[in-house]
Amino acid sequence: MTETWGQFKSFDEKKFEALDPEFTKKVSELLGGQDLAACFQCAKCSAGCPVSDKVNIQIHEVMRMLLFGLPEVLETDMIWLCTTCYTCQERCPQGIDITDILFGLKNMAFKKGIAPQGYIAARQSFYDMGRLYEPTDWEREDLELEDVPELNVDDTKKILDKTGLMKLEEVE
Numbered sequence: 425m426t427e428t429w430g431q432f433k434s435f436d437e438k439k440f441e442a443l444d445p446e447f448t449k450k451v452s453e454l455l456g457g458q459d460l461a462a463c464f465q466c467a468k469c470s471a472g473c474p475v476s477d478k479v480n481i482q483i484h485e486v487m488r489m490l491l492f493g494l495p496e497v498l499e500t501d502m503i504w505l506c507t508t509c510y511t512c513q514e515r516c517p518q519g520i521d522i523t524d525i526l527f528g529l530k531n532m533a534f535k536k537g538i539a540p541q542g543y544i545a546a547r548q549s550f551y552d553m554g555r556l557y558e559p560t561d562w563e564r565e566d567l568e569l570e571d572v573p574e575l576n577v578d579d580t581k582k583i584l585d586k587t588g589l590m591k592l593e594e595v596e
């Protein structure tokens with residue numbers, strides 16, 4: 425698994441050896457992916473994206489990579505730093521459901537073991553304790569709150585086992 429999102433490499437000077445039409449086909453089967461080919465690279469999506477100055481590749485470039493069939497797109501931090509604000513989707517003159525495609529790409533990346541460590545830890549914490557993270561004592565003390573009660577996670581574990589949350593990497 426990838427340690428943190430910060431370890432995703434820049435695409436500067438990266439050479440792509442092969443195009444994979446099968447990858448494009450898979451993406452076109454994702455929710456929103458059916459309109460992928462309508463993208464004419466106006467970059468209006470990137471112009472409104474609130475994380476555009478934080479990512480190593482812009483959202484309109486992600487769209488281009490998907491069309492070209494470059495699976496390396498799954499290693500871009502855009503996929504994980506996207507706030508799912510839907511601004512790009514609202515702005516797209518072609519009506520492409522860009523954010524929905526990104527949700528699908530997140531799933532594809534996770535199944536391949538490409539995910540920031542924080543997401544992986546949050547999943548484990550949710551499974552084990554029913555919480556995404558463990559609140560620290562001092563935070564609660566500052567607010568004069570009681571200790572966080574233990575949650576009974578027997579039922580939620582059953583649901584998560586049935587839905588396969590902890591085995592996502594095994595499902596391709």
Ligand code: SF4
Pocket residue numbers: 462463464465466467468469470483484487515516517518519520522
């Ligand atoms: S706004 Fe739509 S058409 Fe323009 S680059 Fe983005 S996805 Fe493509």
Ligand code: SF4
Pocket residue numbers: 469472473474475483505506507508509510511512513522523
């Ligand atoms: S949904 Fe994601 S990619 Fe689209 S504008 Fe918001 S942060 Fe950027």
